[in-house]
Amino acid sequence: MYxxxxxxxxxxxxxxxxxxxxxEESDDPTLQAFVGTWKVSGxxxxxxxxxxxxxxxxxxxxxxxxxxxxxxxxTPLVGNHIFGFDSASQSYRVLGFFSHGTVEDxxxxxxxxxxxxxxYAGSAEGQxxxxxxxxxxxxxxxxFQSSGLKRGGEPRPELSATLTRVRN
Numbered sequence: 001m002y003x004x005x006x007x008x009x010x011x012x013x014x015x016x017x018x019x020x021x022x023x024e025e026s027d028d029p030t031l032q033a034f035v036g037t038w039k040v041s042g043x044x045x046x047x048x049x050x051x052x053x054x055x056x057x058x059x060x061x062x063x064x065x066x067x068x069x070x071x072x073x074x075t076p077l078v079g080n081h082i083f084g085f086d087s088a089s090q091s092y093r094v095l096g097f098f099s100h101g102t103v104e105d106x107x108x109x110x111x112x113x114x115x116x117x118x119x120y121a122g123s124a125e126g127q128x129x130x131x132x133x134x135x136x137x138x139x140x141x142x143x144f145q146s147s148g149l150k151r152g153g154e155p156r157p158e159l160s161a162t163l164t165r166v167r168n
Contacts, residue, residue, distance in 0.1 A: 028085055030085075030092060030110070030116075030137075031057075031063075031064050031083055031084075031085070031092070033137050033139075033142070034055045034064055034066075034083060034142065035055050035056060035057065035064065036054070036055065036165055036166070037052065037053075037054045037165070037166040038052065038053040038054070038055075038142070038163035038164060038165055038166060039051075039052060039163070039164045039166055040052065040053050040068075040070055040161060040162070040163050041161070041162055041164070042144075042159075042160045042161035042162050043157070043158075043159070043160050043161075044072060044157075044159050044160075044161065045072070045073075045124065045156070045157055045159075046157030047072050047073030047157075048071075048072070048073060048074075049070060049071075049072055049161055050070060050071050051068065051069050051070025051071060052068075052069050052070070052166075053066060053067075053068050053070075053163055054066060054067045054068075055081070055083070062084065062085075063082055063083060063084035064081075064082070064083035064084070065080065065081070065082060065083075066079075066080060066081040066082075066083070067080060068080065068081065068096075068098075072100070075100070077098055077099045077100050078098070078099045079096055079097060079098035079099065079102075080096070080097055081094055081095065081096045081097075081104075082094065082095045082096075086107065089107065090109065091107045091108060091109045091118060092107060092108055092109070092116065092118075093105075093106070093107045094106050094107070096122070101124070101125070102122060102123070102124040103122045103123050103124075104120070104121070104122040105121050105122050106118060106119060106120040106121060106122075106133050107119060108133055108134075108135050114136060114137045114138055115134065115135075115136055115137075116134070116135040116136075116137070117132070117133065117134055117135075118132075118133050118135075119131070119132060119133060120132065120133035120144075120146045120149070120159065124151070127151050127152045128151065128152070129149060129150060129151035129152075129156050130149070130150065131146045131147060131148045131149030131150060131156075131158075132146065132147045132148050133145070133146050133147075133159075134147070139165070140164065140165045141162060141163060141164050141165065142162070142163040143160075143161070143162045143163075144159060144160070144161045144162075144163075145158070145159065145160050146158045146159040146160075
């Protein structure tokens with residue numbers, strides 16, 4: 001028997017990856033910037049965030065898949081993200097699923113070289129949250145910063161995560 005979260009995960013993967021399809025394999029340069037191994041540091045939900053993030057192309061090269069191992073407030077957790085380009089909204093969309101039950105759904109558009117803005121949303125502890133998101137991308141780092149984040153209508157601690165590329 002499949003659980004509702006597993007069914008939703010499969011449907012979201014299919015939605016993001018099929019929305020990314022442009023009729024041929026492509027290495028989208030914005031998505032390509034995320035490919036690799038990253039050290040993660042920062043804060044989320046008011047707790048210290050530390051870990052490793054690895055992103056790779058899915059076999060179709062229309063979306064990225066990630067493996068995320070981290071500690072949040074000292075608690076070890078894991079997660080996965082699906083990154084793709086949503087041609088209907090002309091924005092990048094990311095779906096994240098985590099072992100502690102949090103789900104992220106965010107999207108952003110390029111506003112200038114290396115800077116993207118959009119919305120950050122999801123659910124945690126049975127309540128939805130949403131706010132604005134700024135993503136700043138360079139060759140060796142990616143920064144995610146939320147603002148105006150609210151959960152259940154109340155302010156929630158902001159997300160501030162920096163990914164630093166790990167060189168082999």
